Amino acid sequence: MSDLKDAAARALACLDLTNLNEDCTEEDVLALCDRAQTKHGPTAAICIWPQFVAAAKRRLAGTGIRIATVVNFPSGMEEADDVMEMAEQAVDDGADEIDVVTPYPKLLEGHPQEVAAIVRRVRKEAEGAQVKAILETGMLGSPELIRSASEQAIAGGAHFIKTSTGKVPINATLQSARIMLEAIKASDEEVGFKPAGGVKTTEDAAAYLALCDEIMGEGWATPATFRIGASGVLDALIATLDGADAPRAAEGY
Template identity: 55%
Template structure:
């Protein structure tokens, strides 16, 4: 394995949101995830889990960075309920909230509903948790709509914009990433980017990081501004760092 690929793997590992959003996830699975997150080559950026497991994960590990999801995966829950879920997740110990934009409403032209949802959750997160807004780009499809959703989420308080839930047919794509990172680069404040779903190899990670370097700038992508929403990629990153053959993992 080349030194260049090892360098990519080391860079990417620190940006992984190690994810278990399986419908059949258990507390034992969360314990396993927490153990996997502390690798021989350093910790991942965060674990990303269902809200019902946040308190358990925080009790298990006081230091780990915990992301959780709200309005997930449908994007069509009532705003009051999502706000309540967000506040409870933060109280339970979540450091980061991954909010699904009401993308169907947005695609149908109801931008006010989508914007109000982001604003309301941003108000709860303010100073307490990082807010990542999931656009569900595989459902929005059109580049212009993805760009418009990116700008809306950023204008309403998103700290990150994220491609996907990993629960639809098309998740992270390089085309969507290019659109979203171009919006970030054209903006007037620092906003992060998170591709999620279908990222399973060091080569996949390398492609996204190269795009970030080209569009937003060399050195911009750090764990503070760039995350990979994934579970399967970790095994491959570790294999590359250990000098072994690529081991493309299964999972989100």
């Protein structure tokens, strides 16, 4: 149990507490901000829709909790100029991190360079913010395509590579995580990793931390290099830290 508690504490500190529900309201986001300030310490960030960034910035002032938002989400195929405008506005509103869905349909059509291109543009437009490139690994499917997307996102200057939007049938898996971490390791670049969607229990979080330890080395997975994109797992992590029974795994993201 002590090992699981250690994993829970590590995971909580690396959590991007997320609400990307279609019916999300400003009140929901303010509640999320409050939830992120737990009795066991703060989560690394919250991840929310762009229109709520300014309100979250006010609510989280002085907490040290970062604000992440999403662009080109979830399709990966919005007009590039609109994506850049949204990213720039989000940073102006106070976003610390931009999670951009890469144009994975273009990669599936044989145009992997489109992945690097959009990451590079968002890096430029969102100057001062960290950029996480969402690969949508469940839609890419094959190890070869997941590796290609990872390499292209890293080449474009992504600060993190992220598995998923949480909006498709297959989201984060340990298999895709291994491919992405191996691509980071091979690149010799300082790039972080974020599994998102499907991380619902302390055991799930512990498995991703163990994989990071195996591939990247113990001590690598900190909030600066590793995030978990989830909403439902927070209650499970707190229950583990409290020594209580785990709640029933949450549905959705």
